[in-house]
Amino acid sequence: MKTDTPQTVYLKDYTPPAYLIDHVELDFDIRADGTTVTSTLAMRRNPVATPATLVLDGEELHTLSVAVDGKPATYTETPTSLSLNDLPAAFTLQTVVRIQPDHNTRLSGLYRSTDGYFTQCEAQGFRRITWFIDRPDVMSRYTVTLHADQATYPVLLANGNPVAAGAEADGRHWATWEDPFKKPAYLFAVVAGKLDVLRDSFRTASGREVQLAIYVEPDKLDQCPHAMDALKKSMKWDEERFGLECDLDHYMIVAVGDFNMGAMENKGLNIFNTKYVLARSDVATDVDFENIDRVVAHEYFHNWTGNRVTCRDWFQLSLKEGLTVFRDQEFGADLHNRQTARIREVRGLRAAQFPEDAGPMAHPIRPASFVEINNFYTATVYEKGAEVIRMIQTLIGRDGFRAGMDEYFRRHDGQAVTCEDFVAAMAAASGFDFAQFMRWYNQPGTPHVAASGSFDAAAGRYTLRFTQSNPRASDAAPYLIPVRVALFDGEGHLLAGSEQTLQLTATEQEFHIDNLAAEPVPSLLRDFSAPVYLDFAYTPEQLTLLLAHESDPFNAWEAGQRLASTLILDAARAIAAGQSPQWPDSFAAAARRLLQTQAQRGAAFVAEALTLPGEGTLAEMMEVVDPDALHAARNALRRHLAEELEGEFSGLYAALAISEAYAPTAAQAGRRALRNVCLGYLMELDTDAARRLALQQFEKADNMTDQFAALASLANVNAELCPQREQALAAFYATWQDEALVVDKWLAVQSTSRRPDTLATVKALTAHPAFDAGNPNKIYALIRNFGANLVRFNAADGSGYAFMADRILDLHDRNPQVASRLARCFDRWKKFDDTRQDHARAALQRIRNHPDLSRDVLEVVTRSLG
Ligand code: PHE
Ligand code: ZN
Numbered sequence: 001m002k003t004d005t006p007q008t009v010y011l012k013d014y015t016p017p018a019y020l021i022d023h024v025e026l027d028f029d030i031r032a033d034g035t036t037v038t039s040t041l042a043m044r045r046n047p048v049a050t051p052a053t054l055v056l057d058g059e060e061l062h063t064l065s066v067a068v069d070g071k072p073a074t075y076t077e078t079p080t081s082l083s084l085n086d087l088p089a090a091f092t093l094q095t096v097v098r099i100q101p102d103h104n105t106r107l108s109g110l111y112r113s114t115d116g117y118f119t120q121c122e123a124q125g126f127r128r129i130t131w132f133i134d135r136p137d138v139m140s141r142y143t144v145t146l147h148a149d150q151a152t153y154p155v156l157l158a159n160g161n162p163v164a165a166g167a168e169a170d171g172r173h174w175a176t177w178e179d180p181f182k183k184p185a186y187l188f189a190v191v192a193g194k195l196d197v198l199r200d201s202f203r204t205a206s207g208r209e210v211q212l213a214i215y216v217e218p219d220k221l222d223q224c225p226h227a228m229d230a231l232k233k234s235m236k237w238d239e240e241r242f243g244l245e246c247d248l249d250h251y252m253i254v255a256v257g258d259f260n261m262g263a264m265e266n267k268g269l270n271i272f273n274t275k276y277v278l279a280r281s282d283v284a285t286d287v288d289f290e291n292i293d294r295v296v297a298h299e300y301f302h303n304w305t306g307n308r309v310t311c312r313d314w315f316q317l318s319l320k321e322g323l324t325v326f327r328d329q330e331f332g333a334d335l336h337n338r339q340t341a342r343i344r345e346v347r348g349l350r351a352a353q354f355p356e357d358a359g360p361m362a363h364p365i366r367p368a369s370f371v372e373i374n375n376f377y378t379a380t381v382y383e384k385g386a387e388v389i390r391m392i393q394t395l396i397g398r399d400g401f402r403a404g405m406d407e408y409f410r411r412h413d414g415q416a417v418t419c420e421d422f423v424a425a426m427a428a429a430s431g432f433d434f435a436q437f438m439r440w441y442n443q444p445g446t447p448h449v450a451a452s453g454s455f456d457a458a459a460g461r462y463t464l465r466f467t468q469s470n471p472r473a474s475d476a477a478p479y480l481i482p483v484r485v486a487l488f489d490g491e492g493h494l495l496a497g498s499e500q501t502l503q504l505t506a507t508e509q510e511f512h513i514d515n516l517a518a519e520p521v522p523s524l525l526r527d528f529s530a531p532v533y534l535d536f537a538y539t540p541e542q543l544t545l546l547l548a549h550e551s552d553p554f555n556a557w558e559a560g561q562r563l564a565s566t567l568i569l570d571a572a573r574a575i576a577a578g579q580s581p582q583w584p585d586s587f588a589a590a591a592r593r594l595l596q597t598q599a600q601r602g603a604a605f606v607a608e609a610l611t612l613p614g615e616g617t618l619a620e621m622m623e624v625v626d627p628d629a630l631h632a633a634r635n636a637l638r639r640h641l642a643e644e645l646e647g648e649f650s651g652l653y654a655a656l657a658i659s660e661a662y663a664p665t666a667a668q669a670g671r672r673a674l675r676n677v678c679l680g681y682l683m684e685l686d687t688d689a690a691r692r693l694a695l696q697q698f699e700k701a702d703n704m705t706d707q708f709a710a711l712a713s714l715a716n717v718n719a720e721l722c723p724q725r726e727q728a729l730a731a732f733y734a735t736w737q738d739e740a741l742v743v744d745k746w747l748a749v750q751s752t753s754r755r756p757d758t759l760a761t762v763k764a765l766t767a768h769p770a771f772d773a774g775n776p777n778k779i780y781a782l783i784r785n786f787g788a789n790l791v792r793f794n795a796a797d798g799s800g801y802a803f804m805a806d807r808i809l810d811l812h813d814r815n816p817q818v819a820s821r822l823a824r825c826f827d828r829w830k831k832f833d834d835t836r837q838d839h840a841r842a843a844l845q846r847i848r849n850h851p852d853l854s855r856d857v858l859e860v861v862t863r864s865l866g
Contacts, residue, residue, distance in 0.1 A: 006855045010369045011315040017133055018052040019043050019087075021140045026130065028110075030117060030148040030192055034098045035110060036064070039130040041140075044090035056082040056095075057127035057134040059109075064096040066131075082131045095131045104128070105774060105814045113258040115217045116153055116193020118271055122264060123314055123373045126185035136184040136311045137416040145176045146192055153192040155215060159183070159267045161249050181247070181267060182414065184310055189266035191215070191254050198224040202235050204245045210235070215254040216277065223278035226289060226664070227253065227296050234297035237331050242405055244304045253277065253296070257740055260776050260817045261377065263295050265302030272299070275741055275777060281662040283742050285705040286672060289664035290336055298328040309409065312416045314373045318365040318441075319419050321377075322385020326393075329386060337666040339553035340604045346528045346554070347608075349387065350617045353379035353531070354446050358620065359827040360863040362444040362472055366419050371859040374817050380444075387531040388440045392423070394482045394501060394529055395437070396430035403429035436480045436505060445472025447479055447532045449504065455519035462487070462513045462520055466504050468532075478507050484529040484552075487513065487520035492549025495520060501529065521545055526552040538562060544590050553605055560594075560609045563587060564637065568618055571633035576626050581636050588644035595648045603656065604670030607677045612637060615790040625831045631754070631791035635684070642684040653678040653693075662703040669705070676709035683713040691717065695724040698731075707732075708745055715749045718756065733770065743770050744781040751786040758792040759799055766807075773810065776818050783807050787825025794832060798839025801826070805843040808857060809850055816854035823847065823860040841865070 023042040028035055045051065059080055066073045068084065069091050076083045082095075104111035109128025110119050119125070127134040144158035150173040156165070160179030167173045195215040202210045212231060214224045231253070238244040253270045255277035263272040276295035279288055305327065306320035333341040356362065356379050363376065365385045370376050393401040404426035411425055419441050423434045450467045464485070470476035480503060487498035498520070502511050513520075521542045525534045538546075538559075546559035564587070571581030591610060598606040612634055619625045642649065656675035658668055679697065682690045691714065698710035711732055714725045729746070736742035747770060751762050765771055765782055772778045786800070787793050793800040804825055811819040829840035847853065848861045 006371045006858060008369050008371050009373075011313070011366070012368070014313055014315075016049045017046055017135060017138050018049045019054050019133060020046050021133060021138055024140045024142045026142065026144045028144070028146045028148075028190060028192075030101075030146065030153065032102065034100050034102075035117075036096065036098055037130045038096045039094065039132070041093045041132075042090075043087075043093055045087075054084045054087055054093075055133075056084075056131040057124070058082055058097075058131045059124075059128045060099065060104075061128070061131065062098040063131075064098060065094075067094045068092070070094075080127075097130055099129060106816060107258055107260050107776070108817065110190070111258070113256050115195055115256075116155070116191065117148075118191055118193070118254070118256045118258075119189045119266075120260065120264060120271065121188050121266070122186040123317075123377075124186075126188055129188075132185055134185050135313065136186055137313065139182040139184050139310070139414075139416060141182055142179045142188065143176065144179075144190060145174055146190055147172055147174045148192045149173075152194060155191065155193050155195045155197070157189075157191040157215070157252060157254065157269055159187070159189055159269045179267060181307075183267050183307065184416065187265070187267045187307055187310075189264070189269040189271055191269070191271070193254075194218065195254065196221050198228055200228050200232070202232050202246065202251075204235070205239045206245060208245070210246050210248055211250050213250070213252045214277065215252065216274070217255070217257070220255075220278055223280045223283070226279045226284075227277045227292055230293040230296040231300060233293070233335065234300040234331060237297070237334065238301060238304070238327075241330070241334075242304075242327075242402065244409075246300075246303065247308070248303070251300075253299075257777070258775055260815070263299050265299040265306055267303070267307050270299045272296075273777065275744075278741060281664070281703045283704055283736070283739050284664075285703075285708055286664050286669035288704075290332065290669070293335055294328045294332045297331045298324055301327045301331075304409070308414065309412045310416045312418050314370070314376070315366055315368070316418050317373075317376060318381045318385035318388075319417065319422055321382045322365060322387075322389050323422070325382050325386035326389040329390075335666075337602075337604050337670065339602070340608050340670070342527060342554050343557050343605075343608045345383070345386075347614070347617075349379070349383050349531060350620075351614055353383050354533075355616065355620055355828055356380055357384070357444060357446045358472060360830075360866065361824065361827060361860065364440075364442050364444045366441045368442075372816075372820070372856045374856055375820055375859055384531055387528075391440070391482055391530055392426055392434075392437070394484070395480075395503075396426065396432050400430040400432070401426070436478075439477055439479050443470065443473055443476045443479070445470045445476065447476075447481065447530075449481065449483070449525075449530075449532050449534045451522075451524055451534060451536045453519075453522055453536075455516070457519075460514060460516045462516050462522075464502075464511045464513070464522060464524075466502075466509050466511075468504055468507055478505060480505050481530045481532060483524060483534075484526035486523045486526060486550075486552070487516075488523060488545065488549060489520060490518065490545075492545050494551055499526075523550050523552065523555045525555070525558075527554045528558075540566075540584065540586060544586060547590055547609070548593060557605070557609050560590070561613050563590070564612045565618060565621065568612065568630070568633045568637055569621060571636060572618075572622070572626060572629040575632050575636075576629040581633055583637065583640045587637075588641055591641055592645055592648060595645065595652055598652070598674060602670060603674035604666065607670065607673035610641075610674075610677050610681075616788070619790060619828070619831065622831070624833055625790075625794070625828070626833070627791045627794045628796070635754070638681060639684040642681040646682070646685065649678040649681045653682065672703075672705050672709075676706065679709060680713050683716070686717075686719070691722060691724040695728060698728045704742070704745075708749070711746075712749050712752075715752075716754045718754065737770065740777070744777050746770065747778065747781040748785050751782050752789050754791070756792075758786070758789060759795065759803060762786045763803065774814070776815070779807075779811070779818055779822070784822055784825065787822065793825065794836060796835060798836070798843070801829075801840050801843035805847050808847055812847075812850070812854045812857045813852070816856035819854065820856035820860050823857050823864070826861075826864050829864070 025040040027038040101110040102112045108125040146156040156175035158177035163178045165175040198214045200212045248268045255274045259273040305323045407429040408425035483502045487495040543559040543563045550556040694710045701707035714728045717725045
């Protein structure tokens with residue numbers, strides 16, 4: 001349902017709210033034919049704002065009554081606002097509204113899911129529950145009472161502490177909760193459902209006892225212990241690393257199967273997508289376990305970075321998200337494997353954020369304007385935001401950063417603040433001047449840094465020259481870019497004392513390193529010290545040397561990625577010109593050395609090093625993307641490695657088998673990852689032996705990691721007849737059809753398949769009982785994953801685009817947020833050839849021309865066509 005003509009909101013227009021709401025009392029009468037919400041607000045004029053009409057936000061509310069200080073009030077109502085004039089300086093406003101959570105398909109506000117009622121209020125869902133000044137700088141204390149049928153909804157939860165409960169007539173019951181902390185409305189939550197609970201407790205450093213509870217759908221308690229452990233580990237970690245203790249008496253997590261996003265940090269009452277709670281070794285992979293650790297930590301960390309100190313307005317979203325992602329990354333690195341964590345972060349950034357920053361939705365980590373804020377929960381705000389925080393730590397050191405965090409909380413605890421406030425605290429604590437650094441908050445685009453080196457043998461002087469540019473914004477001012485460097489000699493020894501962090505501040509800049517006996521090999525941007533593209537004309541010999549010897553694991557990996565990227569892009573050009581690709585012997589030799597040294601370098605690292613850059617990342621490096629040639633080239637290199645190293649892959653596959661019981665530890669996960677990389681390469685040989693090996697692994701696996709890896713490699717097989725493929729897919733569904741999250745994997749493995757008939761398969765699956773067009777996880781698994789399948793989504797005949805447009809139009813009204821995420825699959829359409837562009841433009845225009853298109857989708861599609 002469309003209400004108004006979409007309007008753009010600007011950061012520069014910020015003004016403080018005209019009224020404040022000190023206390024909120026809410027009463028929910030939950031019934032099958034609708035929920036009645038009675039809201040009693042203790043309000044007063046904001047002393048620092050200019051007096052104005054009181055305008056309350058609302059959406060899909062049926063107003064039953066409005067009273068000021070107990071008397072019926074005169075008001076003006078539109079579909080999205082309720083205005084009152086002639087108000088006293090302080091007053092009580094009571095409204096009664098009726099809402100329809102059973103028909104709330106957007107999953108924003110109060111909505112129905114299988115096991116009860118749940119809420120999602122970030123960013124602007126609270127206005128779908130009651131009339132309110134729905135903005136994060138209005139912070140209030142809440143008292144909440146829920147009434148519902150006792151047998152159907154035995155569990156009644158809200159933020160804070162339970163204060164009273166009881167039975168009432170007609171088999172109903174009630175419960176009242178009080179939250180002692182002031183909070184913005186987006187952190188409000190209630191739950192009424194039939195749920196099982198796992199309880200535990202945590203004693204904080206200062207001796208406070210916090211009651212912990214994880215609520216899940218019935219019969220899933222055996223899938224909760226991992227999340228509970230993750231919660232306790234996060235609590236301890238935040239005390240140790242940042243001196244931050246839990247301030248709550250009750251910390252509750254509720255898992256729900258219908259959820260637009262990953263999870264939500266509501267004060268004391270997190271609501272999670274089941275995907276980030278439920279895990280057991282036979283249904284969750286190593287990656288799932290690690291993601292659960294990080295998401296549980298992320299939401300817990302928000303209790304300080306987001307809740308205790310919140311955002312003044314939604315433009316400041318990265319204030320809480322970039323910082324909290326950085327914190328969960330650091331937690332994950334400490335808990336699992338720091339080397340591969342960093343590699344995966346960068347892989348993810350390049351796959352999602354770099355393309356975003358080069359496309360129609362590019363925005364600074366703090367956007368200057370938006371039409372729909374839900375469209376800005378992006379890789380840029382989250383992941384690039386985390387990189388910006390990481391750069392601050394790189395520039396002022398770990399201790400300086402900790403001092404800055406302490407200062408931030410000393411200044412701003414209990415406030416709603418801006419990104420400037422955060423950086424000012426960092427500056428005050430460290431003495432570092434962040435004036436130029438602030439451009440990272442205000443300019444979009446991925447900077448390109450071109451570096452070159454020259455050696456003056458007579459003077460023993462090596463000169464590094466850097467040029468920075470921003471192709472996205474040619475008028476962009478230069479950034480302050482921290483570039484970590486080290487120099488290596490021709491044997492691969494690190495030159496003592498050569499490790500340093502250079503600060504690029506000008507468009508062109510030079511640095512000298514003296515007293516060198518011979519020309520060194522520079523290793524630049526170690527640990528990925530800034531989110532930039534870095535070009536340096538490395539020779540293959542230099543890269544091979546760095547891959548073998550660089551002591552910074554990220555840059556060792558990076559050297560291998562650079563080698564592989566060049567080979568694949570050259571091969572794609574050859575294939576497009578009708579030639580066959582050429583592979584130098586040196587590449588397979590380098591890969592062989594990696595396999596031989598896996599015991600020393602770690603299986604997890606070698607698994608990452610042997611994983612070629614993804615097609616999406618490589619596509620960004622092509623002038624005009626030829627998805628077929630790119631796909632063929634990348635697979636040809638995989639096959640080349642498989643042919644050259646078959647013996648090594650087979651040997652290691654056997655050697656890496658794990659005999660002890662499954663545990664999602666870093667050590668075991670690394671072994672499994674490398675073993676499954678070996679299986680993946682063996683499958684490139686397209687032999688019956690390899691397929692039988694995969695099927696055997698599929699059938700014998702005692703854990704989802706190995707079972708799923710085998711299934712994924714079989715799902716790619718494109719032979720006329722592959723009985724192993726059909727057998728594994730059928731068996732997997734038969735075994736797991738009642739485990740929703742495993743069914744998502746079954747859908748994903750088919751929609752990401754290389755097979756040319758993938759679109760037909762995906763279309764057929766939309767009619768399969770496993771699919772549910774009302775469930776975001778199912779849509780992401782089947783439809784969005786297909787949109788990320790570069791070669792199949794971008795089919796030359798436009799069939800992938802037409803299919804996606806159909807799905808978006810089918811969904812845009814029912815769930816605009818999820819539909820809008822699907823629309824982002826079109827982001828890179830202008831990088832393809834004219835024929836594909838014509839098809840994509842037609843699909844986008846068809847979406848845009850739809851009458852009453854939701855604001856979310858309209859903004860994305862308009863920017864994409866613009
Ligand atoms: N704030 C949530 C997080 O990052 C994400 C979220 C945003 C969830 C909007 C739901 C809606 O943890
Ligand atoms: Zn977050």
